[in-house]
Structures are given as structure tokens and as C-alpha cells.
Amino acid sequence: MTERGPELSGDTLYVFAVCRKPAPSVVAGLPGVTDEAPVRSLPLGALTAIVQSVRAGDFTDEVWQARLSDQRELERYARAHHDVVAAVAACCPTVPLPMATLYHGEDRTREALGREADRFDVALKRIAGHAEWGVKVYVPPCPLDHTVRTSVRQVVTGERSGPEPGAGLAYLNRKRGAQERRERSQDEALRTAEEVDIEVRGLATASRRLRPHAQPSGERRVQVLNATYLVAEHRAGELALLTRTLRERTGADIELSGPWVPYSFVGEV
Template sequence: MTERGPELSGDTIYVFAVCRRPDPSVVVGLPGVTDEAPVRSLPLGALTAIVQSVRASDFTDEVWQARLSDQWELERYARAHHDVVAAVAACCPTVPLPMATLYHGEDRTREALAKETDRFDAALKRIARHAEWGVKVYAPPCPRDDTVRTAPRRVTPTERSRPAPGAGLAYLNRKRGAQERRERIQDEALRTAEEVDTEVRGLAAASRTLRPHVQPAGEHRVQVLNATYLVAEHRAGELALLTQTLRERTGAEIELSGPWVPYSFVGEV
């Protein structure tokens, strides 16, 4: 939906989100992605777009690619975009649009967004009075190789030159045992993750399983479930209670985060 390039000039419209019947005052004072124009509402028939006029020169392909490579600048834009979306979502169902969704002029903005009306309507109905919650499950740290170590005894020069009888086989058996314990712990963690996911999905209106995060260096726990759930607002208390019950029942480390704007459940718009 984004239009960017040499043809983008003059009155360029940055679109944050599409919603239904927002409180006009909710966008007052929001800085958005520029301090040169206010964030405002743009009527789209029964729907409303939340927009801001920006300078086209700030969003050419060259400038945007440079911004993507600047971590600080990218985070600044991401926070500014999310702050507007979150403020609007707090007062009405809201479909966030991807960062840097741009059109040339209000007429072109209305025309492009009108083509997606059915998809916006479906997404708004799906997320109305719902929020997104994240659930992460971690496997316990794998035990270190607890190979039996006994106090060394004095050995003769002759003994030093040859291994003790059966030493190699005993070492391999200990290593094999440690590997089997690690695999057993991992299997148990995966079964726990499946149990948690099944229980939470039973409470949620929709769910998505995401790629587990790679833990930072030095972090010994392993993430075995990274999922997000669309949960009705009136069931938030049930979700918190269920999560605590699952922690106590399984003994697993389970993280619950949210509520969030339901970015994961608005579809590709």
C-alpha cells in the first residue's frame, strides 16, 4: 500500500491506522513522526484513517533505506508510530498499518484505503473488545555433564603410560547418559509447551505461534514456546489465573505479557 519514489512529492500523507468512530480528541497533541504537522483524522466513509502530513523528501527510497540501517533512528520512528496506534486503539478498535505507509495527497489516500474497506471491516470486527497477549515458555537449563569425578590417586610411571581398564567405555557411557538426560529434559519441555498452548488456545479467540527467540549469550534457558493470543477483554483475568495455574501444575517458567494492540491479528492490510 505504500507509495514511495521520485513521484512522491508535495502533500504526502503518512497513515498510522484505520479505525471506526474514534474520539477526535484522542489524537490531539500526539507528535507522530514529525513536528511539522499535527496528527489528525481523515474520514473514509464509515471508517477513519489516522494520518499526518509529512515532507516527501524525508521518505524517499534512499532516505528510508538509510534510516533502516540506523538502529537509533529506526527505533525512534517505530516508537512514534506505535504511540499513535496505541493511543487510538485505547479508545476504539484499530487496525495498525505498517510503518511508513504513504500516499500522495488526501484524494489518493482515500482512494487506496477505500479498496481495502472489506478487509478493514473484517479485521475491526475480529479485534473489537479484544487484546493481544504473549505467552513464552522456557525449558529449564540442561544439566552440566555430571561425570563422576573421584579424587586422584598416586600412580606409578608405568600406570601413567596406559589407561585404566574400561576407562574409555565408562567415559562414553557417562557422556551418553548426560546426553540422554538433556534430551529427556528437552522432550518434557516441548510437551509442557504443547500443553500450555492447548490450554491458552481454549480461552483465546485466535492464536499464532511465532519463531522462538534465540537467547542472548550467557543465557542458559531455552525458549520452547513463543506464541501470541487474541483474548477478549473480559477474559483477561481468566488468562492471568490460567497462566499461574499452569506454572504451578507444570513447574515450567512461563511468561505472560500484554495487553497489546492486536498487531498479529489484523491480517495483511
């Protein structure tokens, strides 16, 4: 959907999102990604695109690739893009477009977005009156069995007194027991993740399981669930209460974040 390259010239439009018809006061004054032109609405029949005129030279492939390698500059653009999307989404259902979605001229923008009108319409109906919430579940790491480590030193290095009779068998039994405890701990962690996911999905309209994040060195917990849920606005209180109940029932560390613009639930319809 993005046109980017040196062939772009003149009136290039940066498209933030597609929505119904937001109040003019919502769009007016939004800073966008440049201070050279105001953010504005572009009618698309029954829909509306939120756009901003930008200089084509600022978004060539070469310039954009350089921007992607500059973390500070990339964060600035991402924040500016999100601020516009969030402001519009606060007043009406909104489908965010990927950052740096560009078209040459209003006619080309209407033509390209018009081809996606049905998809936008389905997505807007789906997310109306909903918000996205994130749920992460953490459990303590599997406990280490220090007696096994001690036994390893004794059996392998052979301390001065020498291993006692049956020490090797005892070591293998302890190692086997430690492995079984780790497996039980992992199974319990997975059951906890499934229990939380099932309960939250029970009140959500849609959900997505994401890959759990690896925790930084020194973190004393393991992430076993990283999921996002599309929840009706009137059920936000139920979600908060359910999260507290699940914390008490499972003993797990459960983080609830949101409400967010439903980015995760507009691209799959």
C-alpha cells in the same frame, strides 16, 4: 500499499491506522512523526484513516534507507508510529498499518484504502473487544554430564596409571546415558510448551506460534515457547490466573506480557 519515492511531492499523507470513527479528542494533540502538521482523521465512508501530512522529501527511498540504518532514528519513528496507533486503539478497534505507509494526496489515499475496506472491516470486527498477549516459556538447559567429560580425558590421553579394564565400555555407557537424559529433558521441555500453548489457546480467540528466541550468552534458561494470543478483554483475569496455575503445575518460568495492540491478528484476514 506504500507509495514512496522522488515522484511524491506536495501533500503527502502518512497513514498510521484505520479504525471506525474515533472521538476527535483522541486524535487531537497526538505528536505523530513530525511537528510540522497535526495528526488528523480522514473519513473513508464507514471507516476512518488516521493520517498526518509530511514532506515528501523526508520519505524518499534514499532518505528512508538511510533512516533504517540509523538505529536511534529508526527507534524514534517506530515509537512515534506506535504511540499514535496505541492512543487510537485505546478508544476503538484499530488496524495498524506498516510504518511509513504513504500516499500522495487525500484522493489517492481514499482510493487505495477504499480497495481494502472489506479486509479492514473483517479485521476490525475480529479484534473488537480483544487485546494481544504474549506468552513465553523458559526451562533450565539440559544438564551437562561432567563424568563423561572426565572419562574422555582418561580414555583419550591415557593418564599415567592407564585406563582400567572395561573403561572404554563404561565411558560409552555413560555417554549413551547422558544422551538419553538430554533427550528426555528436551522431550519434557517440548511437552511443557505444548501444555501451556494448549491451555492458553483454550481461552484465546486466536493464536500464533513464533520462533523461540536464542538466549544471550550466560542465560541460565532456554526459551521453548514464544507465542501470542488474541484474548477477549473480559478474559484477561482468567489469563493471568491460568498463567500462575501453569507455573505451579509445570515448574517452568512463564512470562505473560500485554495487553498490546493486536498487531499480530490484523494482517491475516
